[in-house]
Amino acid sequence: MQSKLIHEADGQKTYAIVLASGDEAMASLKSFAQAEQLSAAGFTAIGAFERAELAYFDWETKQYRAIPVDAQVEVASFTGDVVLGPDGEPAVHAHAVLGLHNGSALAGHLQRGIVRPTLEIILTESPSYLRKRLDPESGIPLIDPGKA
Incomplete structure (x- = not known):
């Protein structure tokens, strides 16, 4: 993982983060968030994965259902946020749309994504938290705007 601060003004910072083949996207974002002590940020990305795991939140069971993706895919859309979790640590939440070789797509909550050949992330940190x-x-952690 490589990163560079590309813009800073009025307490807002924007970073370019580039992941390489073999990097795991969610672990890399979590590591970056911890290193930079992020408390409020949003990000978008494009690139590709050699394999991934998406998930779908089943409202009835209040559990995430795994959607394994065991194929090379294009990351057509990857968006999410970093906020402080209930434990005070940065929590990464991301959704992705992954394009298959035939043009069809799979979408969901990204659990894991093994990069190949790259994932290019633009992350903007907010001056508030x-x-x-x-x-x-629901049984899941949700952003509480009243705690900002």
Whole structure:
């Protein structure tokens, strides 16, 4: 993983983060967020994975259902946020749309993505912070704007 601060003004920072073949996208973003002590950021990315795991949140069971993707795919869309989790640590939440060789697509919550050959991420940190709280209805941590 390589990164560079490409813009800074009024407390807002924008980084370019480039992942290489073999890097795992979610672990790399988590590591970057911890190293930079991010508390509120948004990101987008494009690139490709050699394999990935998406997930779908099943409302009835309140569990994520794995969607294994065991193929080379284009990362057509990859967007998400970094906020402070209930434990005070940066939490990365991302969704992706992955394009298959035949032009069809799979989408969902990104659990893991092994990069091949690259993933190019633009991440913008906000000067304020956001926190997540455990939502009792869904059982998952959601951003609580009242804690900003």
